[in-house]
Amino acid sequence: MYQKLKGKKVLITGGAGFIGSNLVASMFKEGNYVVCLDNFSTGKRKNIEEFLNNRNFRLIEGDIRDLQVCREAVKGIDIVFHQAALGSVPRSIADPVTATDVNVGGFVKMLFASKEEGVKRFIYAASSSTYGDNSDLPKVEEKIGMPLSPYAVTKYADELFAGVFSSVYGIEVIGLRYFNVFGPKQDPEGAYAAVIPKFILQLIRHERPVINGDGTISRDFTFVENVIQANHLAAVTDNSGALNKVYNVACGESTTINRMYEIIREELGRYDSGVLNIAPVYGPERKGDIRYSLASIEKASKWLGYKPTHYIKEGMKETVSWFVKNL
Numbered sequence: 157m158y159q160k161l162k163g164k165k166v167l168i169t170g171g172a173g174f175i176g177s178n179l180v181a182s183m184f185k186e187g188n189y190v191v192c193l194d195n196f197s198t199g200k201r202k203n204i205e206e207f208l209n210n211r212n213f214r215l216i217e218g219d220i221r222d223l224q225v226c227r228e229a230v231k232g233i234d235i236v237f238h239q240a241a242l243g244s245v246p247r248s249i250a251d252p253v254t255a256t257d258v259n260v261g262g263f264v265k266m267l268f269a270s271k272e273e274g275v276k277r278f279i280y281a282a283s284s285s286t287y288g289d290n291s292d293l294p295k296v297e298e299k300i301g302m303p304l305s306p307y308a309v310t311k312y313a314d315e316l317f318a319g320v321f322s323s324v325y326g327i328e329v330i331g332l333r334y335f336n337v338f339g340p341k342q343d344p345e346g347a348y349a350a351v352i353p354k355f356i357l358q359l360i361r362h363e364r365p366v367i368n369g370d371g372t373i374s375r376d377f378t379f380v381e382n383v384i385q386a387n388h389l390a391a392v393t394d395n396s397g398a399l400n401k402v403y404n405v406a407c408g409e410s411t412t413i414n415r416m417y418e419i420i421r422e423e424l425g426r427y428d429s430g431v432l433n434i435a436p437v438y439g440p441e442r443k444g445d446i447r448y449s450l451a452s453i454e455k456a457s458k459w460l461g462y463k464p465t466h467y468i469k470e471g472m473k474e475t476v477s478w479f480v481k482n483l
Contacts, residue, residue: 172199339380379471
């Protein structure tokens with residue numbers, strides 16, 4: 157069992173989103189007071205409904221692009237968990253202006269407001285997209301390539317700004333490069349839905365999911381509980397050497413899209429044997445996608461004590477169970 161943050165006042169930006177709402181739930185379990193900032197552009201009110209009447213929860217409906225909103229949100233806060241962003245590589249290709257405005261402009265405003273308020277530590281969601289065209293496997297934090305999408309540029313820019321704020325203003329920062337996170341509460345619908353919840357929903361409806369490319373593209377699929385662990389560890393570490401660094405958050409395990417699809421189908425088959433014979437459809441590859449992804453988690457293990465508790469099969473079992481009960 158890993159060490160968890162307890163009894164603090166925390167701000168979770170994007171707290172109504174998939175990862176954010178799971179983080180909110182985890183922080184509540186440990187007796188923390190939680191402020192959630194979300195504009196509901198991608199977050200869902202239903203994700204935080206269970207917390208709305210809790211006296212240790214405050215919802216601020218606002219936008220990280222508004223500096224005054226950011227200043228209000230950080231008042232009295234001990235630690236910021238910055239999860240708010242416009243995700244999705246295809247979305248950033250379709251609208252790079254808004255992606256940059258939110259992911260970079262909003263990020264800097266949150267950092268600046270946190271610095272002004274004297275927030276002790278700022279933990280932020282970075283992205284494996286930062287590795288770009290670097291083909292080395294596994295991905296090691298200190299070796300990145302040229303970005304392949306506007307989204308990747310924005311997430312790398314955040315890392316640079318965090319580093320500058322740390323050196324210039326002295327705020328403690330830790331970046332967590334998430335690798336293909338999945339789990340309960342992830343949105344299965346919409347043009348930019350992530351592949352795992354989308355496939356689950358389609359199979360439940362007995363539709364044939366579309367796999368982009370030939371299915372041999374691989375990812376280090378990471379169950380959301382591993383991400384929650386990394387955030388707690390980043391918040392509680394008192395090792396000064398662990399601060400002002402960026403860490404991969406993944407499993408150190410690569411799975412092809414074809415194999416991922418098979419695992420989803422196998423797990424859903426426990427509830428509905430009719431899905432076992434549903435074959436996918438293969439379509440064109442997506443622009444901006446990294447072809448192969450596998451993380452080294454040695455740095456997070458060394459400095460934070462991070463150790464995955466869920467690999468893809470365990471995580472998929474819990475994920476499918478949640479979707480079957482909640483769709």
